[in-house]
Amino acid sequence: MARDASIRVVLADDNLIVREGVRALLLIAGDIEVVGVAGDYDELVAGADALTPQVVVTDIRMPPNFTDEGIRAARLIRKQYPGTGVVILSQYDEPEYAISLLSEGAAGYAYLLKDGVAEGDQLARAVREVSAGGSMLDPRIVNALTKPVTDGGSLSDSDERLLQMVAEGRPMKSIAVAIxxxxxxxxxxxxxLFLQLAQQASSGTQSALQRLRLLHRAIVDREEQGESLSRMLPGGLAQKLREQGVKPGETERLTVTVLMSDIRAYSTIAEVADPSVLAGQLHEHRAEMNHALLGENGTVMQFVGDAVMAVFGAPFPQADQCERAVAAAEAMHARQAELNARWAAAGLPPFHLGIGVSTGDVAAALLGSDERLEYSVVGDAVNLAQRLQQWAEGGQTVLSDPTFAALSPPPHAERLEPALVKGRQTPVGAHRLGTALVAT
Structure with a gap:
């Protein structure tokens, strides 16, 4: 297969010999390119950020703490770059690792045992599978997940309840009141209870070992809660949750600036493009847009298809939110232009962005269900930003009147005649920045 069609992989393992052996297995496949390697958590996250691979192949336990760095890094990478495939290589067949990995869904994840990756083309198949959004589990993991525990190490109902409350981090006084x-x-x-579990574990009772592992994991999770929240939630929201105790469904009224971007003529590009190649372009596009927005302290809300939504002024107010939003839009156009230049050399079609920016009052809240929550902003400013981006041709940004009025000094812009937009009964005034690159 041609080199430019290779699946780009970043490989992580703290053992140099293992890492190079896995690299060799991947290169044999012919359609997989190892674009970077890492030996610990930080190197893996930094490598994925710099190289934007299609797939990450990683060990579970790595420096600094040799616990579950590989799984945590994989989750962070997937949070920052949705669609990145993940292959976990482990020497451990305990099912709780696989459960932890797949707790948010199996799509794009594979879990393989190291002692089996050299058999046939299992590793290459896993990389191909997750790059396309599929999943794969080692058969021994499937067996461990479905095999009932029958080693006789059960606890009484009262001991189980006590263990659960300890794992939840409840103080002794709180537990005393509860029971x-x-x-x-x-x-x-x-x-x-701990002495009983330790004695059972020493005698090889599997359920006791599992309970101790899960208890240890619960304690570690609490200690790392602040760090984990910061990685998994939009910028600043983790801090707000810890400091102010925001509850799901509890709304807050804020004045924010909303940015919406969309790729012009994307449907036309998709009609004739190879889907796997187009997915690679979209992956690179999202990574660059993410960098541009975070560079101006924007909160990236969501990627939907070829569209990007971000807000400035939430979850914390920003006095210069309008200036930051406009600067981010300029950076997005500039970064996309650099991507287009690189793609042109490979014969790939360019992306040209239309961006809408609107300022106004919204309600911000954690919305969703018990199974899934996301931080959302709701209000006219959100809808208007989406409508304004439709007025922007490739390379242009359209600002609402309130956004433009807040800029000091005001940028050179084309004043648009007030016009109706879908869903509004009164005309909307706006200003357009930039020069059109392509027709919409």
């Missing part, structure tokens, strides 16, 4: 006891009695019960 109608005293803090001293609870402390003694917890000590006895």
């Amino acid at each position: 109608n006891s005293t803090a001293e009695a609870v402390s003694d019960a917890v000590e006895h």
Whole structure:
């Protein structure tokens, strides 16, 4: 297969010999290119950020703590660059690792055991599968997930309840109130419970080992909660959750600046493009747009197809939110122009962006269900930004009147005659920045 059609992979393992062996297996496939390697969590995250691979292949346990750095890095990379495939290579066949990996869905994930990757083309097949959004599990993991525990290491119902409350991080006094006891009695019960689990684990009781692992993981998760939230949620929201205790469905009224971008004539491009090649272009596009927005402290809300939405002024107010939004739009056009120049050399079609920016009041909240929550802003400013981007040709940004009025000094812009937009009964005034590159 031609080199330019190769699947781009970043490979991570702290063991140099293992890493180079896996690299050799990948190169044999012919359609896979290892574009970068990493030996720890930070190197993996930085490598994925700089190289924007289509797939990450990583060990579970790496420096600095040798716990589950590979899984946590994979989740962060998927959060920053949706669509990136992940192949976890592990020497551990405990099912809880696979459960942790797949807790948010199996699409784009594979979990393989290291001692089996050299058999046939299992590793290459996994890379191809996750690059296309599929998934793969080692058969031994499937067996472990479906095999019932029958080793006789069960706890009483009261001990199970006690263990659960300890794992939740509840203080002894709180547990005592819940079970109608005293803090001293609870402390003694917890000590006895841990001794019982330790004795069972020492004798090889699998369920006791699993409970101790899960308890340890719960404690580590609490200690890392702030760091994990910061990686998984939009900028600043984790801090707000910790400091102010924002509850799901609880709304906050804010004045924000909303930015919406869209690729002009994307449907026409998609009609004739190879889907896998187009997916690679879209992956690179999203990564560059993400950098541009974060560079101006914008909050990236979502990627939907070829569209990008971001807000400035949420979850925390920004006095210069309009200036930052306009600067981010300029950076997005500039970064896309650099991408287009590189794509031209490979014979790929360019993307040209139309961007709309609107300022106004919104309601911000964590919305969704118990199973899935996301940070959302709701209001006319959101709808208007989407309509204004439709007035922008490739390379242009259209600003609402309130956004333009807040800029100091005002940029050179074309004043658009007030016109109706879908869903509004009164005409909308706007200003257009930039020179058109292509017709919409």
